[in-house]
Every structure is written in structure tokens, then in C-alpha cells.
Amino acid sequence: MTVRKIVMYPADILEEQCELVSVFDKKLVKLLDDMYDTMIEFDGVGLAAPQIGINQQIAIVDIDDDYGTIEMINPEILETKGEQTDPEGCLSFPGIYGVVTRPSYVKIKAQNRKGKVFTFEAEDFLARAIQHEIDHLEGVLFTSKVSRYLEEDELEGLSEE
Template identity: 75%
Template sequence: MAVRKIVMYPADVLEQKCEPVTVFDKKLGKLLDDMYDTMVENDGVGLAAPQIGINKQIAVVDIDGEEGTIEMINPEIIGSSGEQTGAEGCLSFPGLYGEVTRPYSVKIRAKNRKGKTFELEAEEFLARAVQHEIDHLNGILFTSKVTKYIEEEELEELYSE
């Protein structure tokens, strides 16, 4: 297990469009494993490579659902529908939360660690997490989409109901 250091805003790498992955090897597999460990260690539901200082189109998402861990390499959103507004936070912005409106469902195309293309349809919270991480890969931070900031106490009240 290798936990990497999370890069905090305002690090430049967080606002850069990431390079596509072209080599699918053991090094990539190790990086994905490290990203997963780092995400879990920091109580996250998603982590993008720029958040550990790597300018590559790689992200992992795990919302404790039946999908398990989703590894997305060179992901792109190929369809979306509906709308949802909910609270978001980010490991690169500790203690900062805000309301963000995103599509309710998305369809993405990405590659797995072996370079095989797959498609995924996601709704609700999983769709939100996937979109948040794909935004990271395009240098887009959730703070640019926040309609209202939420205090941590308010967040706890929202989720305790």
C-alpha cells in the first residue's frame, strides 16, 4: 500500500488539462493502486491524477456502491441527461463544501488499466462523482461550479436527516 500526498489548491497542476495516457503497463497499474489507497486513506470517493501531482488523464471513483472501484483512463462524457443539485467537496480543498448542479445521469467512455475501452452509465451520486473527477482531468475545479458554499455543520445536518 502506498499513500501519496494530496496536492492542495492553488497548485498549478490542478488547473491544467491533463495529457492522455498512451502506455498501459505495470507502472500504470501501480499508480492506480496508489491512487485508490490514497483516496481511501483520505476518506474520498474519487481521486484524479492531478490531485497527486500527475498531469495524466487517470481517475478512480468508489462510492461504496455495487459498482466497486471504477478506474477511468482517458475518460470522456458521451451523453448526459437530467439535472441534480447536491453538496460536493474535494480532497484538494479540505473543509470546503458547496452546492453544485450537474447532470443527473451520464454515460462515459474510458479505458481500463489494460487499455481496453469500456462504457459506463451512472446516475445520482455516482454520476456526480464521475463528473467531478473528469472535470479535474480537464483542469476544471468544483469551486467554479458552486452556486452556494456550505458550512461543515450544515453539511452534517443535511446528511443526518
């Protein structure tokens, strides 16, 4: 397994619609494993393929809860409800944090590493992380949704979870 280099803004790939995955093979498994190692190495809670320079609809989320690592290939949001407003950051924007409002509930449909379709429901911080990563696959950056940027001293008083 390999830690990949994080693509930093303003790289074009971060604002492109990613291509659907159609081949579920050993290369995909290795890529997912590398994405996990990269996310952990850089202390993230999620990572999307364009953040490591790959224009495919692949994202992972792991917020250290009961769900473990959620691998989403070709994800699609089926339903959202509610609202939450909290700080967000992004590995492709080091040191930049902002307040973002998102739905507090999300239901998605995606494929796993073997191509099997599944649905998944999430609330609160996990829902936020999933939506953030799916946005990446559509070329949407969290900075386009920020209502207010946070200074470093403001962050110290906050704890994400």
C-alpha cells in the first residue's frame, strides 16, 4: 500500500466532473487501499480520487465510528433532510476552514469495491463528510459553500465531534 500525494487547489482536476467507474479489478482494490493509507497519513476523515489526481468517481470516508471505512464508487445522493452548520476543512486546502451548511441526513446509493450496489444512510458529521466527498466527485469544492472563513484561534475553541 502506498501513500499518494495530495493534489492542492487550484489544480484543475479538483473542479472537474469525475468519470464513472466501470472496471472493478485489482487495480481498483489497490487504489482504494492507497486512498485509505493516504487519508490516514494526512489525518483526514475522507478522501476523493481527484484529490490524488484520479478523475474517477471514487471516495472514502472514515470518521472513527461504528461504521468503519465507507467506500463509495459511483455514489449518488438519493435523499437529504434537515440542516447542520459546522466548520469544514479539506486536505486539498491546508489550513483553510470555513462554516458550511449542509443537510444533516443523507441517503446514498453507491457501489463497493466489487461492484455490488448498496444504499447507506448517515446523519450529522458522517452525513457531512459523505456529502463533502461526493461534492469532490462533481467538481464542487467546499469553499464554494463557505458562509464564513474561520481564523485559527476560532478553530482552537471548537472540537469537531
